[in-house]
Amino acid sequence: MKIDDYMNGGPSGRGQPRGASGPAHATGSAHETRAASATPSSAARKERDAASIEDGDAVDLAADWADISQGLKKDLGPQLHSQWIKPIQVGSFCKETGTLDLFLPTEFSANWVADRFADRLSLAWKIARSEVRQVRISVHPRRRAMPDLRLPGSSMTGSTGTNAMAGSSQTGLVRSAPPAHPGEALSGAQSGLDPSLTFAEFVSGAGNVLAVNAAQRMAAIETPQFSPLYLKASTGQGKTHLLHAIGHAYAAARPGARIFYCSAERFMIEFVQAMRSHEMIEFKARLRGFDLLLVDDIQFIIGKSSTQEEFLHTIDALLGAGKRLVVAADRAPQALDGVEQRLLSRLSMGLVADIQPADIDLRRKILEHRLARFTSAQVPADVIEFLARTINRNVRELVGGLNKLIAYAQLTGQPVSLQLAEEQLTDILSANRRRITIDEIQRAVCQFYRVDRTEMASKRRARAVVRPRQVAMYLAKVLTPRSYPEIGRKFGGRDHSTVIHAVRLIEELRTRDAEMDGDVRTLLRQLED
Known part of the structure; x- marks a missing residue:
């Protein structure tokens, strides 16, 4: 609305x-x-x-x-x-x-x-x-409590049963009173910062290195060369995490600093409430009294020109006083709909740092980083590889898939396996998979190993033919939803047991043969791109 x-x-x-x-x-x-x-x-x-x-x-x-x-x-x-x-x-x-x-x-x-x-x-x-x-x-208070699946050292849940992310969201809904004195710092709850979202918990890679470095510079004691910082990223790529991390690092570098995180929707709500209650002077003073203002989802600053006008004046007041502003959105400033040109100009005058979707290497690092927090969970390497390759839309879904898989395994007493991942993450996997066909896989493998396409279905057992055929079967199982019998039919009507043997063999070879692992990684990149 x-x-x-x-x-x-x-x-x-x-x-x-x-x-x-x-x-x-x-x-x-x-x-x-x-x-x-x-x-x-x-x-x-x-x-x-x-x-x-x-x-x-x-x-x-x-x-x-x-x-x-x-x-x-x-x-x-x-x-x-x-x-x-x-x-x-x-x-x-x-x-x-x-x-x-x-x-x-x-x-x-x-x-x-x-x-x-x-x-x-x-x-x-x-x-x-x-x-x-x-x-x-x-x-619901009358519901039976679920088993405790909290991570060691995690702030996912607190004594009240709400998680840290929920806590920050709820804090963002409650209008916090201004400190008694202009220089008084806000507590973590008042500032709206999630204690779990720090730089230490953010995994960096090639696609987000500019945004991470800019965020760390914005949080440093030295005055940054750019302001405001505009973080651009699609949903679930880490822009909100970086906003909170900036707040925590700035608070550590400047004890007593006044820091505030809010969503653009909350800004609009409080602006309207201040107008209705005739408290605009207090509203402006409170916003402009912060040393660091962090505003998320700026794409929702739409509609009333008076709201945009006030946000524009807030930007000018903060920057004019040498204070810092960081905003985040899912698109570039020029692509924001319904936003006045003057506001677009202010948002673009600093640094626009793009967070690219996580590549396969970064997705692996993120999964390994998260897995280290589950001290009792045993997740095989092939499952991590499978998740990293198939859940590629955003980091939130990637981490959510890992959490869901481990939680299900703990609740049912089953070991984490590739089969369990395929069964329990069907909704996430189907949303992420590009429809790669077995024909595409066969063409790519034949081109890579320089064998004729007919060899994929032939009965020849020469090593130069068998190994590429086994690699193609393995890739067909990893990259497509096809069953073992279906894959066998695409390879000259072979029995499903032959396909199972090929998949297990390539999995085992990848763990001890660097050349084979490199070949498979190259083919995976080619097919996914």
Whole structure:
């Protein structure tokens, strides 16, 4: 929903938020009940009135959630909606704090939703009900706790059962009070920084080296030669991680510095709230008092020109005072839709650092880095190689696939294997795989080893022919969803046991024969590119 709708109190037809009318309606029902009954005691009347009001509020919340859920279904698509949004149960709403509870059935689903959809859910609820100030996402209290799968030394979960990423998302929804003194530092919770997202936890490679070096320079004590820093990356490539890492490193280098991380959506929400409550002076003073401002998903600064105007003035004020600004987006400044030219110019005046999608080598490094945190998990090298090669869209899916695989193995007591990975990660793998065919594989292998294409289906058993044929069978199993019998039919009608033998042989040869491993790596790169 655009900011214009939010400023006008929601989409046309909604009118007054339901939260304003629910109690009045419920009170009216209670009045009719009192008129029709005998003369109940005052205590009984109060109890019945309170119950009636509570029921009315629950009905209104359910009606609001039905509208919000339908809107999210259109935005996210039926699959994501069915998996993550539909299971949400609306809990209680505290009028004193403006806190609305949303419950999910498991800790995993609560963490996932809080990580990816917290800002979107908060904005939708604030549009539907002006009195909602924060949305709290957690596991339903009556649900049985899941087995503890926390990583040693990890901050994924805390004493409250919410994970660190969810914590940062929720912090980003709560309006933090300004420090008592201009020079007073904000705590980690107030700053919105996730304690697990540091430079030490960020794995660098060829595709992100410029962004990492620029981020470290921005966090150093010395004044950077460029400002603002604009981090550009597609979804799940690490731009949010770098934003948080800059904040942590800057705080370590400058104790007492005032640092703040927020999403562009939160900026818009707070801007509108400040306008409604006539607190624009306080809003501006608070934003411009930070030494380092980190703004994520800047592509969502859309709609009202007044919002962009205020953000532009904030940039000018911060840079004019020698302070630092880092923003992140999923596209280049010039590709931002609905953003005024003056703001685009300011965003482009520093350094635009592109984070390229992780290549195969970086994906391996990331998996190995994450695996080191699972002290009790045994993941074979061929599974790591399989994940690194097949989950190539973004790092978030890559790490999520590894986490899901290890969690499933621990919960069921099964060892991690290539077969288990193929069975349990079907949804992730199908979304990432380019449809490489066995014909493509055979052509590439024959060209690489300089053998005739007919040898792939021939009965010849000369070593110069057999080994390329076995490599092609291995690649067919790794790069396609075909079964062993299907692969055998494409190689002259060979039995599935022949294909299994070839796959296992090449796997074993790769561990002890550097030349064979190099050949396979070269062919994999050629086919994937």
